[in-house]
Amino acid sequence: MPSPMELELKNVELHAGDRVQVKGKIMHDAERFQIDLGSDTNNLALHFNPRFPNDTGEATLVCNSKDGGCWGAEQREKHLNLQRGSLVKIVLKLMGDMFEVELPDGKEFQFPNRHGLDVITYVRVRGDFKCTCFKIC
Template identity: 60%
Template sequence: MAMPMELELTHVELKHVELRDGDQFKVKGRIMFQIDLALHFNPRFNDDTDGTVLVCNSKIAGCWGDEKREIHNPLQQGSIFKIVLKLMGDMFEVEMPDRQEIQFPNREGLDVITYIRIKGDLKIISFKIY
């Protein structure tokens, strides 16, 4: 499902999607956002602890688990970016613009993801599920 567009948004929700094992969700836009889909992916540029950092987390039974913090953050505020989030069985993989891959466990063991939320100060240029 490709959706060519250019929108300035603070919030996007996709309900009743079917992201399955091996599928990928690609987002291209400007930075200051978070993506939630059973994985919370949040690039931060002014984090109190680490300054510029990528934070991944997920909830288990409604409670946040332990964060994974990646100090290497190739994203820059205001720049155009493209990331690819992949559901890979027991793992999420996030491919960054510099080909760096971040892995985070699929803590709930979901086979299908039916909800995606993107929020923040973001200009979406395109997104695609394939």
């Protein structure tokens, strides 16, 4: 079984108005993958984490934040257009006091910038996902 993919960027500078675009393929046997934005692994302003059930149930998107290694309250979204084996483009927009997430079907949702980070310096993509394009704009 291949090991999960991981892309980790440190010392980046993302400010309000910047966007992170991630394109790739969700693995056929995916259980989960994640896109993290913050200052380091223990301090995440946004943890974007689609989870795929072992049975035929629908995927659930879990978003959260982490402060000093402690997770906050999860925000869950259902009825996603994220499926195993599909090619996807996910756009994460930094909007100051919140993040806007655009899913492949055009659906958008918001997640609060709970820690009020003005600058994102850490980005990570990992899990059951093969990243084919990563862009900051």
